[in-house]
Amino acid sequence: MAARTVAVVLAGGVGERMGAGRPKQLIEVGGRPILAHAVGAFDAHPGVDEVVVVMAAGHLRDAAAIAAPFGKTAAVIEGGDTRTASTVAALRVLDGRPDDVRVLFHDAARPFVDRPVIDRVLAALDEHEAVAVGVPSSDTVVVVDGGVVASMPPRETLTRFQTPQGFRLGTIRKAYELALADPALRATDDCGIVHRYLPDVPIRVVEGSERNLKVTQPLDAVLAEHLATEVTP
């Protein structure tokens, strides 16, 4: 039977801000590569049927070795120059699958995604075509233009997006089809593509977790090591 829920672990980045000399998803925290934590979370979830790993060029062998022990790993493919291009590479692997397949896109750089967060995304996908994960902002966030504050959105209206972001395959496929025809395409996540190119599709936001941090800067790696040793037996 064809997979009904596919998790795509996006590991196509090079980790420039981390500056580790290799993609940050290969760095170990709690004795395991960050990528293994992320793949393992989806492999262990009973609602996920398959995992597709999208890896940075030149590191596919490492990614394949990390992902191979997980039984739900279906493919390890090369990503693109941007996160968006890496998502497109994953969508190509899913060509021909039915529109109602559920697909979750997750940053490999978020090793501590947990079962309750994935549960909430999958449950929301029963009723919505697009689902995001968010946490409230504890900082005041402002728009700065030319070095001065241009506007101050009320903090209670602001949510920091995390991943996984979940979609019906037909919806995200359509959104990307439109996006790829736009020479001005720029996006930092997949919900942004749906929001911009399919504005009539509501994006349901479910509760994320402060532990589901994105390892981006060197300080995040220190925090991740702490969390990994706290949460991994």
Ligand SMILES: Nc1ccn([C@@H]2O[C@H](COP(=O)(O)OP(=O)(O)OP(=O)(O)O)[C@@H](O)[C@H]2O)c(=O)n1
């Ligand atoms: N071309 C890219 C760029 C990013 N990603 C993935 O998208 C997630 C979020 O991206 P980010 O934290 O920006 O990772 P990097 O691109 O590696 O970081 P940097 O921007 O510092 O180089 C990461 O899991 C990253 O591997 C991807 O699959 N393909």
Ligand SMILES: C[C@](O)(CO)[C@H](O)COP(=O)(O)O
């Ligand atoms: C998708 C994301 O993690 C949501 O917060 C974020 O937009 C990724 O951004 P990055 O610049 O690729 O790290």
